[in-house]
Amino acid sequence: MKPTDHSRLLAALAADYERHSPRSAAVNREALRYLVDGGSHAIRLLKPFPPRPVSANGAYLVDEDGHHVLDFWQGHYANILGHNPAVVTEALARSFASGSGLQTGFEDETQVRAARVLCERTGFDRVRFTSSGSLATMYATFLSRGFTGRQAVMKVGGGWHGAQPWGLVGVDYHAESAHAFEQAESRGLPHGVAEEVIVTKFNDVAMLERLFAAHGGRVACFIFEPFLGSGGFLPATREFLQAARDLTRRHGALLVFDEVISGFRFCAGSVTRTFGIQPDLATYAKVMGGGMPVAAVAGREEIMRLAGRGGGVKFSGGTYSCHPASLRASLTMMEYLVSVEQELYPRLSALAEKARAAVETAFADEGLVARCTGRGSNAIPSSSLGALQFPYDPSTPCDSPEQTRNPQVCDVELADTVLQLALLLEDVFVMHGLGAISAAHTDDDIGRLAEACRRAAKRIRAGG
Numbered sequence: 001m002k003p004t005d006h007s008r009l010l011a012a013l014a015a016d017y018e019r020h021s022p023r024s025a026a027v028n029r030e031a032l033r034y035l036v037d038g039g040s041h042a043i044r045l046l047k048p049f050p051p052r053p054v055s056a057n058g059a060y061l062v063d064e065d066g067h068h069v070l071d072f073w074q075g076h077y078a079n080i081l082g083h084n085p086a087v088v089t090e091a092l093a094r095s096f097a098s099g100s101g102l103q104t105g106f107e108d109e110t111q112v113r114a115a116r117v118l119c120e121r122t123g124f125d126r127v128r129f130t131s132s133g134s135l136a137t138m139y140a141t142f143l144s145r146g147f148t149g150r151q152a153v154m155k156v157g158g159g160w161h162g163a164q165p166w167g168l169v170g171v172d173y174h175a176e177s178a179h180a181f182e183q184a185e186s187r188g189l190p191h192g193v194a195e196e197v198i199v200t201k202f203n204d205v206a207m208l209e210r211l212f213a214a215h216g217g218r219v220a221c222f223i224f225e226p227f228l229g230s231g232g233f234l235p236a237t238r239e240f241l242q243a244a245r246d247l248t249r250r251h252g253a254l255l256v257f258d259e260v261i262s263g264f265r266f267c268a269g270s271v272t273r274t275f276g277i278q279p280d281l282a283t284y285a286k287v288m289g290g291g292m293p294v295a296a297v298a299g300r301e302e303i304m305r306l307a308g309r310g311g312g313v314k315f316s317g318g319t320y321s322c323h324p325a326s327l328r329a330s331l332t333m334m335e336y337l338v339s340v341e342q343e344l345y346p347r348l349s350a351l352a353e354k355a356r357a358a359v360e361t362a363f364a365d366e367g368l369v370a371r372c373t374g375r376g377s378n379a380i381p382s383s384s385l386g387a388l389q390f391p392y393d394p395s396t397p398c399d400s401p402e403q404t405r406n407p408q409v410c411d412v413e414l415a416d417t418v419l420q421l422a423l424l425l426e427d428v429f430v431m432h433g434l435g436a437i438s439a440a441h442t443d444d445d446i447g448r449l450a451e452a453c454r455r456a457a458k459r460i461r462a463g464g
């Protein structure tokens, strides 16, 4: 299917948005003088300009124009309790009041306690902290290559593991290419990295078997997300998870779960608790950081040992690894989530299902086929995540990134760009059509989302 041309609609929405948010527009003009594209993170810099928040509380942020924006992006899916939750801000305030927080450069007890919670809730022996998910997956790759003495990294097409060399292959869908998910996504990568990365299809057991049969002897690790994030919020099947475990073991490769999104998002710990298959290493960030830049690699002792004295893998963590204020937030968040686990996670999943269904219905009522991904599988029963797909053919299952990210199969521009702007005009912020439900969202917020979608759908149908 030839992708729909939305340029007229986008221009009309952008003009309305300029009128709707003159202060954010002004800040953007200034931002463009100093910052590349007016900011520091590509995906936030929507066109014509992003909303510029001045404060945020719970499910809402207040922007420069005084709009109270209902936010489903929630800190790149990190803010599971909503923005600035009191449980964390009060812990930080107490910490700063007692003279602790910015004395980075030492290894305090808070870190030890956080490491203990993380190990207990993930089933691993050892953890080392760092400050971003990208660094965590890069260090996990170093460890895997160092441990196995092999070069190749296997990943899933459409999987995002942050901006590090082996993660920057096979992320975006290149419709013009026969291997739509196999290209290097950046200039300046180390020579030959694209050849070192083997890209397989998510949930495709037969392809995984074929690739391991062909390349198993040179694979250092197979890294993937048990719940695929940027590929469309798709859960792994039990069969795929089991095949990944069996094949990596059989071929002497390490299994690495990238839990940057899934860690503490589905339960108070590793998502593996829902299906019981343990990898060799895993990476964590987002929710476990409590809103602060905290990430971690956790794993089996014999592998993690390589990061230590004489181990040979330069896992230095960085100046801000185990930053005291960040680890205070992280420990507070993890302990809180453990304490409310039984009540919180089922509530989030139920509200998310309401949101997914409400959005689908809102579009259906206006005659548009929208499918909300983010529902569970036979391995991961439920989730608090959602993304919206607009398949050209209503019978498309939307269960692989080869469908959800292919602009000839799904109207990707409508989901990612047009809808985001149309909903911003309703003071609702979404990413890839929806986002993450937090504990701060309510039934009323879902009603507001549905109403906003209905109005956006009318506008989309009218085409301008």
Ligand SMILES: Cc1ncc(COP(=O)(O)O)c(C=O)c1O
Pocket: 076, 131, 132, 133, 134, 135, 137, 160, 161, 162, 163, 225, 229, 230, 258, 259, 260, 261, 285, 286, 295
């Ligand atoms: C699954 C996954 N891995 C790694 C990363 C990179 O994490 P960070 O943005 O903290 O570098 C992300 C970020 O979105 C992610 O979703």
